[in-house]
Amino acid sequence: MEQHLSSTREEALTLLRRGTPNREVSDLLGVPRGTVGWWRYEDRRALGELFERTHDCPRCSTQEVDGPWYAYLLGLYLGDGHIIRKPKQNHLSVFCDLKWPGLIDAAEEAMRCVMRMPSIHRRVRNGCAEVKSVSTHWPCLFPQHGPGKKHDRLIALEPWQQEIVDAHPWELIRGLIHSDGCRITNWTTRMVGGERKRYEYPRYFFTNKSDDIRRIFTDTLRRVGVEWTVLARGHDPFNVSIARRASVALMDAHVGPKY
Incomplete structure (x- = not known):
């Protein structure tokens, strides 16, 4: 194990006690980050300090959630x-x-x-x-x-989560589509003037086994004016379909295909 001068250790501890991050102390003094962390740990223990890892959790600090x-x-x-x-x-x-x-x-x-x-x-x-x-x-x-x-x-949203979703419904919809959804192109044929022609049209699907998650999705769709239907897979209504032209146009404007 590499040995370091006591003066280097004391300089490191002085910086650490001032709040300098371990990484910066390591880079400044040319000491491995693990060694700096160990010095800080021993110093805290000697001083009887309780260690709490710093964080920026918006629910546990004054940090505002994005x-x-x-x-x-x-x-x-x-x-x-x-x-x-x-x-x-x-x-x-x-x-x-x-x-x-x-x-x-x-x-x-x-x-x-x-x-x-x-x-x-x-x-x-x-x-x-x-x-x-x-x-x-x-x-x-x-x-x-x-x-x-x-x-x-x-699966139920807490009131504070619902407030965020109410303020940013399209972002939730986009996240759900990006995880368990898709945009596809369907096609069908029709007889026009005695000739069968092929027509294509876009459609969005969202598929999830959780009734609660599908309900969160459809409630949010309803809030932004998107019409939807449920397509059952066998007897299980796992698929939410969005096919009406105006609703697909809304989805295209705010969500779009995966990329």
Whole structure:
């Protein structure tokens, strides 16, 4: 193990006690970040300080939540996200198909705008990208977190979440479509003047097993004037369809296809 001069250690502790981040102390003195962290830990223990990791959780601090990005991230979480909460492992993960690199970037940007301090990582596996943000405070922002699958438990928005969704409904809709939805082109044929002609028309789908999440989606659609119908898969009404021309035009203006 590399040995460092006691004067270097004291200089580091002086900076740390003034609030200089570990990373800056490491860069300034040329000492590994892990060593700086260990010095700070030992110093706190010697001084009897209780350590609380700094954070910028909007629910636990004076930091204001970024409403549009939060509504979008809420949609991603309800569709393709989950939270891991364990003693040494706390993170929010959103999963995106590698076919949509723009969505992967948007998921990371949303996490960073809602809480800027947590570290964010990407992991690619089996054609899927996991965007992961590490913080113990994600359950504060997504109280829908709980054991088991979302469609096996109650999913209801807290009043403060509903206020954000009411203020930014299209961002929630966009997040839900980007996670569990799609824009497709349907086609049909009609007889015109004795000749069968093919017609194509765009359509949006949202598919989710949770009755509660589908209800959140359709309630928000109704609020912005989008008409929808339910298409059952067998006996299960998992599919919400948006096909009327005016409603598709609204969706195109505010959501659009995946990218």
